[in-house]
Amino acid sequence: MKFKFLGTGGAFDTAYGNSAALVEYKGNTLLLDCGFTVYPVLRQHQLTRDLQYVLLTHLHNDHTGSLANVLLHCHYFNPDCRPTILYPDDDFRDELYEFLRLQLQKPEKYADFMPLSELPGITAIDTFGLHAERLQTYAYIFEENGERLVYSGDIGQPEALFANLRGLPPKATTVFHDITFSEQNTAHTYYKKLIPLAQDYHIYGYHCDPTANPVDNPFPLVYHHPELLLTPVYQDAVH
Helix, strand or coil: CEEEEEECECCCCHHHCECEEEEEECCEEEEECCCCCHHHHHHHCCCHHHCCEEECCCCCHHHHCCHHHHHHHHHHHCCCCCCEEEECCHHHHHHHHHHHHHHHCCHHHCCEEEEHHHCCCEEEEECCCCCCCCCCCEEEEEEECCEEEEECCCCCCCHHHHHHHHCCCCCCEEEEEECECCCCCCCCCEHHHHHHHCCCCEEEEECCCHHHCCCCCCCCEHHHCHHHECCHHHHHHCC
16 A cells, blocks of 8 residues: 655645645555646656546545546546546535536546445545535545555544544554644644644644744654655656
């Protein structure tokens, strides 16, 4: 199981790309989030042909903004690639379908839709309202061959996610968690809130501007770890 981030920035950190990742999972390639900077990166590295699944944390533009482009590209230029969009529950599927219908008219022409439960080993954590008021968001837990990787999505309060993790059988766990360095930014988790929760987990921060990283932040940033990025070349290219 591998995570390769296509970008590590927030909605306005365009120099670092929207936070999204390619996940190699049980022999499948899964695109986790698809913000407005994602399609050019996939094109640059000729990766559109390899996409099998798409999984979204929520419907904000920095997580979905180029999804329609990706689906159109696969349909017209990679006819052997028809991505399957995974959804945690029927309500979210309906929201996602309507979101795509406004852009594609008939989303089912370009993608299949499948309940996440049909791909065992991935657990969705409902984080409704923890990023923005009345907005449906999800965190995801991936487990394979004794390894557990967690992707927080966007949440302002981390306790719900870690309560779920504490309820799971003990296992070495890596958490990719969105962080903010501003205590006034309540849509994301202020980094100091994670310190009391970090004892039993290896936490990496993402969805942030790495140049704003304070000296007392104890958490490594995904941006500073080339082995977690699609390629080190992409990291250099964004400057």
